[in-house]
Amino acid sequence: MEKGIVTSPYTFTGDTIGGEGLKTGVRTLADLQGIFADEAAYQAMDKDTLAYRVESIEPDPQGTPGGLYMGITYLAPGKVGKEYFMTKGHFHLNPESTEFYWGVKGEGMLILMDEDRHVWAEKMVPGSLHYIRPRVAHRVANTGDETLVFAASWPSDAGHDYGTIAREGFAKRLLEINGKPELV
Ligand SMILES: [Fe+2]
Numbered sequence: 779m780e781k782g783i784v785t786s787p788y789t790f791t792g793d794t795i796g797g798e799g800l801k802t803g804v805r806t807l808a809d810l811q812g813i814f815a816d817e818a819a820y821q822a823m824d825k826d827t828l829a830y831r832v833e834s835i836e837p838d839p840q841g842t843p844g845g846l847y848m849g850i851t852y853l854a855p856g857k858v859g860k861e862y863f864m865t866k867g868h869f870h871l872n873p874e875s876t877e878f879y880w881g882v883k884g885e886g887m888l889i890l891m892d893e894d895r896h897v898w899a900e901k902m903v904p905g906s907l908h909y910i911r912p913r914v915a916h917r918v919a920n921t922g923d924e925t926l927v928f929a930a931s932w933p934s935d936a937g938h939d940y941g942t943i944a945r946e947g948f949a950k951r952l953l954e955i956n957g958k959p960e961l962v
Pocket residue numbers: 868869870877916932
C-alpha cells in the first residue's frame with residue numbers, strides 16, 4: 779500500500795507516551811499485598827492508595843516475535859514501614875529476553891536478582907540507562923519524595939512471570955536505614 783509521508787500514530791515527550799491503542803494499568807497498595815516485609819504497617823495503610831501507573835504502547839499482540847513495546851511508569855513516593863514503595867517485580871517468561879529501563883524524573887533504585895538469587899541494585903536518576911540482561915528479575919523502588927518516572931522498552935514476546943517473585947520474593951529488601959536506602 780502506498781503511504782507517502784504520514785504522521786506516526788505514537789508520541790513520546792520524555793515523560794509521557796501516547797497515541798493509538800495506549801494502554802493504562804494501575805496498581806494500588808491492595809494489588810501489592812504480600813510484597814512488603816512489615817505486614818502490620820501494610821495493614822494500617824489505605825489499600826486504595828495509588829502505588830503506580832503504567833502507560834504503554836504495544837503495537838503487536840503479546841507473544842509476537844520481533845516486536846517491541848514501550849511504556850512509562852509513574853511510581854508514587856512512600857514507604858510501608860521502612861520499605862520504599864516499589865513495583866511487584868518479575869522475571870520474563872521468555873528467559874532470554876532483555877529490556878531497557880531509563881530514569882526520567884525523581885530518584886529510585888532498580889533492584890535486580892539473578893536465578894541464583896544474587897541481588898544488586900542500580901541507582902535510577904534522570905538520564906540513567908539500565909540494561910536488564912536475560913534471566914534477571916527486576917523491580918523498581920522510589921527512594922525520593924516525588925513521583926519517580928521511568929521509561930522501559932521490552933520485547934513483545936518477553937512475557938511476565940510475576941508468580942516466582944510473589945512466592946519467593948527477592949533475596950534482599952531495599953529499606954531506609956538512617957535516612958538512606960540500603961539493601962538488606
Ligand atoms: Fe521486564
